[in-house]
Amino acid sequence: MNVLLLIGKSSTSHEAVAAEAAELRAQGHRVTLGTRVPPRQVLADAVDEVVLLAPALPAPPAPAVPTAVTAATGAVTAATEKPATPAGGGNPASKVVRTARKRVRWARGQVSGAITEPARSWRAVKRNDTVMALARNADVVVAVDAPMVRAGWQLGKALPLPDGPEVVYGLPAAASALTRRATR
Amino acid sequence: MGARSADRRPHLLYVAWGFPPSRGSGVYRALATANAFADDGWDVTVITTDREMWDRYTGSDPALEERIHPGIELVRVPFAWPGMETDLRRWSRTRVYLPGMWRRTRARLEKRPFPETHYGPWRRPIERAALEVHARHPVDLAIGTANPNVDFTAPWKLHQAHGVPFVMDYRDAWSLNTFTGGRLTEPGSRAAKVERAMLADAAEAWFVNGPIAEWHRAEYPESAAGMRVVMNGWDPEFDPGHPSTPAPADRPVSFGYVGTITPVVPVREFLDGWRAAYADPSFAGSQAHIHGFLGFYRTPRPDLAALLKTGADVGVAYEGPVTRTALKETYAGFDVLLLLQGEGRYITGGKLFDYLSTGLPIVSVQDPSGHAWDLLHGYPLWYPAATLATADVTAALLAAAHGARTADAETRCAAYDFAQAFRRDRQLEPRISALRAQVLGAPTTGSEAPE
Numbered sequence: 001m002n003v004l005l006l007i008g009k010s011s012t013s014h015e016a017v018a019a020e021a022a023e024l025r026a027q028g029h030r031v032t033l034g035t036r037v038p039p040r041q042v043l044a045d046a047v048d049e050v051v052l053l054a055p056a057l058p059a060p061p062a063p064a065v066p067t068a069v070t071a072a073t074g075a076v077t078a079a080t081e082k083p084a085t086p087a088g089g090g091n092p093a094s095k096v097v098r099t100a101r102k103r104v105r106w107a108r109g110q111v112s113g114a115i116t117e118p119a120r121s122w123r124a125v126k127r128n129d130t131v132m133a134l135a136r137n138a139d140v141v142v143a144v145d146a147p148m149v150r151a152g153w154q155l156g157k158a159l160p161l162p163d164g165p166e167v168v169y170g171l172p173a174a175a176s177a178l179t180r181r182a183t184r
Numbered sequence: 185m186g187a188r189s190a191d192r193r194p195h196l197l198y199v200a201w202g203f204p205p206s207r208g209s210g211v212y213r214a215l216a217t218a219n220a221f222a223d224d225g226w227d228v229t230v231i232t233t234d235r236e237m238w239d240r241y242t243g244s245d246p247a248l249e250e251r252i253h254p255g256i257e258l259v260r261v262p263f264a265w266p267g268m269e270t271d272l273r274r275w276s277r278t279r280v281y282l283p284g285m286w287r288r289t290r291a292r293l294e295k296r297p298f299p300e301t302h303y304g305p306w307r308r309p310i311e312r313a314a315l316e317v318h319a320r321h322p323v324d325l326a327i328g329t330a331n332p333n334v335d336f337t338a339p340w341k342l343h344q345a346h347g348v349p350f351v352m353d354y355r356d357a358w359s360l361n362t363f364t365g366g367r368l369t370e371p372g373s374r375a376a377k378v379e380r381a382m383l384a385d386a387a388e389a390w391f392v393n394g395p396i397a398e399w400h401r402a403e404y405p406e407s408a409a410g411m412r413v414v415m416n417g418w419d420p421e422f423d424p425g426h427p428s429t430p431a432p433a434d435r436p437v438s439f440g441y442v443g444t445i446t447p448v449v450p451v452r453e454f455l456d457g458w459r460a461a462y463a464d465p466s467f468a469g470s471q472a473h474i475h476g477f478l479g480f481y482r483t484p485r486p487d488l489a490a491l492l493k494t495g496a497d498v499g500v501a502y503e504g505p506v507t508r509t510a511l512k513e514t515y516a517g518f519d520v521l522l523l524l525q526g527e528g529r530y531i532t533g534g535k536l537f538d539y540l541s542t543g544l545p546i547v548s549v550q551d552p553s554g555h556a557w558d559l560l561h562g563y564p565l566w567y568p569a570a571t572l573a574t575a576d577v578t579a580a581l582l583a584a585a586h587g588a589r590t591a592d593a594e595t596r597c598a599a600y601d602f603a604q605a606f607r608r609d610r611q612l613e614p615r616i617s618a619l620r621a622q623v624l625g626a627p628t629t630g631s632e633a634p635e
Contacts, residue, residue: 013486019484110284149272149280149283150280152272153272153275156272156273167271167272167273168270168271168272169272173270176243177271
C-alpha cells in the first residue's frame with residue numbers, strides 16, 4: 001500500500017519518523033514524505049520519495065548526544081548542558097517589560113500554533129501538485145504533527161471515501177489505518 | 185439483598201473498563217479476579233467496554249478473550265474516547281480549527297458526570313447497565329476495579345439503590361501519586377469527596393501493596409477497617425513446574441531484563457556496574473538481553489536507545505519488546521534476571537511477580553525504599569546491590585553470576601517454593617472465601633496472603 005507522511009514542524013523527531021517509515025517499508029508498503037522541513041539524511045534514507053513543500057521551515061538540529069559513560073573511569077559526562085539563566089535584574093520596570101514580552105511571545109505562539117502554521121501547511125500541500133498526486137494515490141495519509149492536522153482533515157474532505165485514503169493523525173495510527181484500508 | 189442460602193450460587197457484578205480483548209497491563213488482574221470468582225462457583229457478570237474500542241484505539245489481543253471463564257456473562261457498554269480518535273475524518277471542524285478550545289470544553293464536559301477526565305461520561309451508562317443486571321438477576325456483591333475510577337460508580341449505585349455490598353479494587357491509587365508520594369487530588373476537591381464517600385460505603389477496599397494501603401488507612405481512618413492488601417501475582421500459566429537449573433559452565437551467563445524502561449529506571453547505574461563487572465575474568469562474555477519498550481510509546485526514546493547502545497561493546501543488547509504470550513519462552517533463555525527499578529516506596533511492579541515465577545537468580549539494582557525490595561527479602565536467589573554505587577552493582581552482578589552456576593538444588597527448590605506464595609490465585613483465595621461468607625453466611629476458609 002501507499003503511505004504518505006506529512007510533516008509541518010521543525011521539532012518533529014526525524015529519527016522517530018524514520019523508524020516508523022523503515023518499519024512500514026519492511027512490511028512492503030511504499031512510503032512517501034511531504035514535508036515543510038528539509039529531512040535529515042536518516043529520514044531521507046528511510047522513505048521512497050521526498051517532496052519538499054514551500055514555504056520551508058528550518059531543518060531541525062541534530063539530536064543531542066545522550067549522556068555517555070566513559071569506559072576507563074566509569075565517570076558520567078553530559079554532552080550538552082543547559083546554560084545558566086542570567087540573574088534577573090532588580091529594576092521593577094525591566095521586570096514588567098520582560099513579563100509583557102513573555103506574554104506577547106506566548107500569545108504569538110498560540111496564534112501561530114493554532115492558526116498560522118496549520119493554514120500555511122494546508123496551503124503548502126494543496127499548491128504542490130506532486131504531493132496532491134501522492135495523496136490521491138495514497139491508501140493512508142498520516143499527519144505526523146499538529147500543524148499538518150488541518151491539511152490531513154482537508155484532504156479527507158477533498159478525497160472522500162471509499163476511493164480516498166484513510167487520513168490519520170500521528171505515527172502510531174498508521175498501522176490501524178492500514179488494517180482499516182485493507183478491510184474496506 | 186436476596187435470601188441467603190449457603191447452597192445457592194452467589195452473583196457477582198464485576199466492573200472493569202479494561203477487560204479482554206484489551207491488552208493493557210491491568211487487564212490480567214481483572215481477568216484473574218473474574219475467573220477466580222467463577223471458579224469458586226459464583227455467577228459472574230462483567231460490565232466492560234465494547235471490544236471494537238480496543239481494536240480502534242489501542243490494539244487488542246483476541247487470544248486473551250479465550251481465557252475468560254466460559255460461565256462469565258459479559259455486558260459490553262460502549263465507551264466514547266474522542267481524545268484517542270486518530271481518524272481525521274471523524275474530527276469536527278471546531279476540533280481542527282480551534283483545538284485548544286475544543287480540548288478545554290471537552291475536559292469540562294467530561295468531568296461533569298464524574299470527576300475524571302476522559303472517563304466521566306461512562307458513569308451513567310454503566311450505572312444503568314448495573315441496575316438492569318440487578319433487575320434480571322439480583323446481585324449479591326459488586327466489585328469495581330480501577331483505574332479508571334469511574335468503575336467504582338456502578339457498584340456504588342447498586343449499593344445506594346439496593347444495598348448491595350461492594351468492593352473497591354484499587355489497582356493503582358486515586359488520590360495518591362504512587363511515583364512521587366504526593367497527592368493527585370486536592371483535599372476537599374470534588375474527586376476527594378467522592379472517594380471518601382465511596383470508601384465509607386464500601387464493604388472492602390483492596391490495594392496492591394502494604395505501603396499504598398497504609399497511606400489510605402492514614403488518609404481515611406474512618407474506612408480503615410475494610411482496607412485489605414490483595415497483591416498482584418504471577419499467573420499460573422507461567423509456572424515452569426520445577427525449580428530453575430544451573431547455568432551451563434561452557435558458555436557465558438545470560439542476564440535478562442523484561443519491562444518498560446523509562447528515564448527513572450537506573451540504567452546508567454546498571455551500565456556502570458556491568459562495565460566494571462565485565463572486567464572480571466569470571467564475568468567476561470556475559471550478556472545482558474534487554475527487552476521492553478523504551479519510554480511509554482511504541483517508538484523507542486532515542487536517548488534511552490542511545491544510552492543502552494553504549495553498553496554494546498560489553499555484551500549489553502536491546503532486543504525490543506516481547507509479547508506476553510512469548511514471555512515464558514523468553515525467560516527460559518535467561519540464567520539471571522535483572523530487576524532495575526526507579527525510586528518509589530509505593531511501587532511494586534508487575535514484572536517482579538513474573539520474575540519470581542521463574543525461580544531464577546534475581547539481581548536488584550534499585551532504591552531499597554521500594555516495596556519490591558521488601559517482598560524479595562527471604563528469596564534464596566536474590567542478589568541486591570546495597571546501593572546504586574558502581575561498586576555495589578558490580579558486586580551484586582558478580583555474585584549473581586556465581587550463584588547462577590553454583591546454587592545447589594536445595595537452594596533452587598527453596599526459591600521455587602518461595603515464589604508459590606506469590607501466585608495470583610493465592611492472593612485472591614482468602615478474599616473470595618471471606619466475601620462468600622459475608623454474602624451467604626458460609627464459614628471462611630484459607631488464610632491471608634502475605635502483604
